[in-house]
Amino acid sequence: xxxSLTDSDREHLQEALxxxxxxxxxxxxxxxxxxxxxxxxxxVDEVFNRAREAMPxxxxxxxxxxxxxxxxxxxxxxxxxxxxxxxxxxNLAPHAHFRDKETGRVHDIELPPxxxxxxxxxxxxxxxxxxxxxxxxxxxxGTDKNSN
Amino acid sequence: xxxSLTDSDREHLQEALxxxxxxxxxxxxxxxxxxxxxxxxxxVDEVFNRAREAMPxxxxxxxxxxxxxxxxxxxxxxxxxxxxxxxxxxNLAPHAHFRDKETGRVHDIELPPxxxxxxxxxxxxxxxxxxxxxxxxxxxxGTDKNSN
DNA sequence: ATTGCGGATTAGACTCATTCTAACTGATTA
DNA sequence: TAATCAGTTAGAATGAGTCTAATCCGCAAT
Numbered sequence: 309x310x311x312s313l314t315d316s317d318r319e320h321l322q323e324a325l326x327x328x329x330x331x332x333x334x335x336x337x338x339x340x341x342x343x344x345x346x347x348x349x350x351x352v353d354e355v356f357n358r359a360r361e362a363m364p365x366x367x368x369x370x371x372x373x374x375x376x377x378x379x380x381x382x383x384x385x386x387x388x389x390x391x392x393x394x395x396x397x398x399n400l401a402p403h404a405h406f407r408d409k410e411t412g413r414v415h416d417i418e419l420p421p422x423x424x425x426x427x428x429x430x431x432x433x434x435x436x437x438x439x440x441x442x443x444x445x446x447x448x449x450g451t452d453k454n455s456n
Numbered sequence: 457x458x459x460s461l462t463d464s465d466r467e468h469l470q471e472a473l474x475x476x477x478x479x480x481x482x483x484x485x486x487x488x489x490x491x492x493x494x495x496x497x498x499x500v501d502e503v504f505n506r507a508r509e510a511m512p513x514x515x516x517x518x519x520x521x522x523x524x525x526x527x528x529x530x531x532x533x534x535x536x537x538x539x540x541x542x543x544x545x546x547n548l549a550p551h552a553h554f555r556d557k558e559t560g561r562v563h564d565i566e567l568p569p570x571x572x573x574x575x576x577x578x579x580x581x582x583x584x585x586x587x588x589x590x591x592x593x594x595x596x597x598g599t600d601k602n603s604n
Numbered sequence: 605a606t607t608g609c610g611g612a613t614t615a616g617a618c619t620c621a622t623t624c625t626a627a628c629t630g631a632t633t634a
Numbered sequence: 635t636a637a638t639c640a641g642t643t644a645g646a647a648t649g650a651g652t653c654t655a656a657t658c659c660g661c662a663a664t
Contacts, residue, residue, distance in 0.1 A: 331660090333612065352650080367614050372651070390536055391622080393650060394545070404575075406583055415583070423578055425573055427552075427590065435554055437594035442575065446585035479631095481641065501619080515643050520622070539651080541621060606664085613658070622649070634638075 312362075321383065328381040338363045340383070340398075341372040342399045349387055349395040349405075349424060351412040386416060390444060452455035460510075461489045469531065476529040486511045487522040488546075492601070496563040497535055497553075527584040535562060537591060552590035563596060 311392060313321065321340050322332050342358045344352070349357070356371045375396055378384035387395040389407055402424060404417040419442070427440055461469065469482050469488050480534055489505045490498070498506070504519045526532035535543040537555055543562060550572060552565040567590070575588055 331611070333659095362569055369615075369652090370613055371616070373613075386538075388536065388538055390534075391539065391542060391650095394539060404578070406488060406579065406585065417578060417580070417583075420578060423574055424628090430552070430568060430571055431554065431592065432565070434597040435565075435592070435594065436512065436597070437592035438557075439593040441589070441593070443589045444579065444583070444585035445587040445589070446583065449582040449584070454554045458641055477642070513643090517623090517644075521642075539621095564658070608663085609661090611659090614656085616654090618653070619651085621650095622648085625645090627643085628644070629640105632638085633642090634635105 311341065312346060313337055313344070314442045317344055322378060323379045324383045325377070329382065330377060333350070335363065335370050336374050336377065339371055340365065340378065343378075343396060343398045347397065347399065347416075349397045351393040351395055352395070355396065360375060360385060375434070389414070404444065406444040406448065410447060413448075417442075417444065459489065459493060461485060461492070461555065465489075465492055465532065471532045472529045473525070478525060478529065482597065483511065483514060483518050484522050484525065486514065488526065489518055491526075491532060491544060491546045495545065495546045498542055499541040501541070537562070552592065554592040554594065554596060556596045557593060558595060561596070 316334075318337065321337065325332055325336070337361050342355050343357070346358075352368070352371055352375065355375065356366070356368050357368050359371060364388075375384065378396075379386055382400070384396050384398050385400065387397055388407055389405070397414075397416070398420060399416055400422075402419045404419050406415040406417050407413070408415070414453070424440065427442075428437065431437060464482075465488070466485065469485065473480055473484070486507050487503060489510075490503050494506075499517070500519055500523065504514070504516050504521065507514050507519060523532065526544075529536055530548070532544050532546050533548065534555065535545055535553055536544070537553070545562075545564070547564055550567045550568050550569075554563040554565050555561070556563070572588065575590075579585060
């Protein structure tokens with residue numbers, strides 16, 4: 309079930325959009341609330357279907373637009389795995405992704421600063437990296453429910 | 457320019473194919489030699505164009521088939537970045553990829569065992585991973601030529 | 605209260621990497 | 635020689651994502 313944004317989430321959205329010169333709209337609020345409601349790294353289609361429950365006239369193109377907007381203003385991260393559909397997650401803390409081979413679910417894995425540092429340290433001189441993507445592929449046990 | 461395989465490379469190919477019950481064919485040799493000739497993580501299209509020089513009748517579907525075969529028998533790794541075309545590399549030693557934002561080039565980054573270990577150690581209990589993909593995005597300086 | 609403007613939204617057309625299909629080839633086995 | 639079977643081929647189909655052009659809507663200026 310979709311619920312509308314809390315005041316603090318709405319503020320967060322507004323602040324980020326304004327910062328990059330864009331407006332809060334009903335569609336953007338709806339799409340953002342879908343991302344926050346269930347943190348299971350949905351695809352565009354999944355976001356679309358969920359958002360339609362709350363806003364039946366919403367178009368797929370708008371969902372693409374909204375998500376792209378959120379990514380560009382740093383509200384949301386894209387998660388790509390192999391060549392599957394892009395997924396979206398609102399967790400901005402540095403984290404890796406673990407993809408369960410069997411269920412297809414994506415889990416966030418916390419990424420301690422010292423691990424990031426050790427990764428950066430393997431870059432030869434002259435290589436300067438802004439973004440590091442880390443994804444595990446395997447089997448996760450006893451995770452039938454939560455944190456997908 | 458495409459050169460044919462060295463004896464040892466041909467043997468390597470043969471051994472891997474046989475191991476998984478598949479045959480050495482002229483097309484597979486050609487495609488494999490393209491991968492070995494220039495280790496710049498080519499896309500399927502790039503492989504196709506290079507291979508056509510040596511074997512004009514070769515079809516794109518066959519290039520897809522050959523590459524898939526190599527991946528399935530562990531001869532070659534797929535490299536995906538965002539949703540760009542899949543690239544292929546014959547470097548099987550554990551390594552990360554560094555993508556140059558400006559040039560689009562992909563560089564291999566050696567991955568020391570202790571870094572792999574520290575990465576595995578961040579997985580919560582119950583998570584078992586076979587594959588870890590690591591990719592950096594940034595700027596590489598003074599790499600105008602080599603090791604793309 | 606109108607009008608004009610610009611960003612946002614929309615439906616549908618389009619792209620393009622990849623996959624699928626069905627016919628064909630060619631080597632090996634019966 | 636026929637049957638078999640993996641591999642190859644051209645072209646059609648798929649599907650995620652992007653583009654386009656029309657419309658909508660809120661707001662500022664008249």
